[in-house]
Amino acid sequence: MIYTNTLSLRHPRGTAEQCSSSGIHTVCDTVTLRNSSVFNTDSCLRRNDTRLFLKYILPFLLLFLWVSPAMASGDEIDLPQEHWSFDGAFGTYDKAALQRGLKVYQNVCAACHSLKRVHYRNLSDLGYNEEQIKTIAREYTVPDLPNDEGEVLDRSARPSDPFVSPYPNDQAAKYANNGAFPPDLSLITKARAGGADYIYALMTGYHDAPEGTELLAGQYWNQYISGHVIAMPSPLSEGLVSYEDGSPETIDQYSKDVAHFLTWAAEPEMEHRKRMGIKVVLYLIVFAGVMYAVKKKIWANVRKP
């Protein structure tokens, strides 16, 4: 098998190969180059393109990427970083925290915020059995489908229903809250930078407004919201929700539990995803290792003369 390539690199100054053999040079001859320390050595010109990149370019890039957030305009707020059981590749939800968080949501948040993308049936993830879920759902009423006579009657909710919203529609929600719309919480930890940390920070970030800050009626000061003004009054207070498992009934604990619960509400697939991910990544690493060995064996005699 002989490789014949009829096309070659043509140029007014001849082909590259011709240039190299006949030694044609331009006005800026190699003299300046040969003396330059960075590019002179043949070893530098030869096989270490990657090394040159790693040595000179990569550190600069990393430095720039590292400092660039610090150079950002001043309106970004640092959220305190909490430790969550669902952090990391092996992280899982804490079922007890989820159950307590559900209770905080139901007793506090649900007064204004819907959770319409979560269904009662999903509560099995929290460790509830079918009967318990039915009991939880039955506490709520939903409009039924029109009956034979066309009337719409209410019925109690079933596990197959989504969480019942506090207001019949968005207009009603706004009207009841001075024109501020309480957002649906189903995706809140994914829809805010910081996720669970953001929820925890917001819940614990209520303070008196600093001197000189004028707040209008229906405005509250919060350390962690952009602009520090929020239309939601501090929702939590000590002892507001009673816990059955003896956990402290503090704002701090409530905030952590509800942030935990809302993370689950936004990413109910997370545990499954991470469990699967570990298997998939391990499989790919082993397979890649095998293929590296195969490649090495096949290529073993290529570089020999």
Added chain:
Amino acid sequence: MASGQREKFENPVIEWVDSRLPVFTMMQKEYGVFPTPKNFNYFWNFGAIAMFMLVTMILSGIILAMHYTAHNMHAFDSVERIMRDVNYGWLIRYIHSNGASFFFIAVYIHIFRGIYYGSYKRPRELLWIFGVLIFLLMMATAFMGYVLPWGQMSFWGAQVITNFFSAIPWVGEDIVLWLRGGFAIDNPTLNRFFSLHYLLPFVIVGVVFLHIWALHVTGSNNPEGIEPKTEKDTLPFHPYYTMKDTFGILVFVAIYAIFVFFFPNALGHPDNYIPADPMVTPAHIVPEWYFLPFYAILRAFTFGVNIYILAGLGLTVVALLPLFTKKTAKEISLPVMSFLMALAGVLLLLGYFSQLELESGAKALSLPLSTAFVDAKLCGVLAMFGAIAVLFVLPFLDTHPVRSARYRPWFKLGVLLLVVDVVILTVCGAKPAEGFWVPLSQVSMLYYMGFFMMGIPFLSKFEPIKDLPKSIHQSVLGGERA
């Protein structure tokens, strides 16, 4: 194709098919024994990786389309239904959404490889142009795909991008109306974007076919940038490169999988988990990361073209004209060129500072006739499209006979700085267009354009031609050079 001489296959079924339609002969020729330079480094894996990503995107996309509803009232909900209620819907969607990012990572590395080792040069110009066309189609496809979940960034991104076209004089507003299918981004916009998002990937497949066809006519370039001469310089594609590509794809996919399973939303914007709301504008509208360099170039234009800038640009063209008309470096007068360029630089700076507004509201430099007649918005849009257009003509801007940056130290420095420059542009694109970020993106934009439009033509004439190895085989052995 492959209709010439044909060798018999031993397997009777294969032989039966092949004698009627020689697909096996073609596969054998193009992927079996296909002579491939033996000195590829791992940068040469990214073509196969990009191909793998294209297939992944099409397959996961087809499955998503089975569950997705292209209607502005239902799109967001249907995506959330996929995430929560469709079996493994979250997996398919995360594969698709992160896949877009990883497809771009692969393609950007592939493009870098092409520039660094001069793969765009004769005789591979058309191969390169098909590649840039694929890149352009990918950008259109990715943009329209990002609109489909109908989150806040989808909606406002569509608003910003379609609005670009309003910068076109006279017909701009009508074009925007036509693109959107109405007076605002609405259901007709979503419907047509879905239709095109489903169509364009198959157009990409078609252009990829042409790209690979052209590749198999010229053969691959290689890190030395010299053509294979004898059998010693090449290896059959199979098993050498099939196995190497498989290894490369697996490493890439492992990193991709880490994102899909452990950081599925790290490359996205949180605002896109808020349903689209035409009444609420996000604080910062940011495109996906892979568009940020181009977005930064768009926003770098806080100024338009006034008489000084026009004169400066005109003089630049005059100064650089010898690079395109004269044959050799000796015929070009460097002092004259430097003088004209310096003069052009002064004019451009005058034009820039006469439009720069100080905090007091006054201009930094008060000059007569400093009003821009081509406004900043149009300049930004032209520069952004120009940044891609310049890639199409790259093979004709670079006439230096040496391909690989290994033997072009000046060019090598320029390309590596271009990488740095594009990263800076990426960061600038992610930041609000204010303060320090504006001049930084302006300087970076200038380098990007200057490298392609001035640097490369200049180096084509003035960069010395280094000695090249006699053959690939010799360079692999590390033997003496010519």
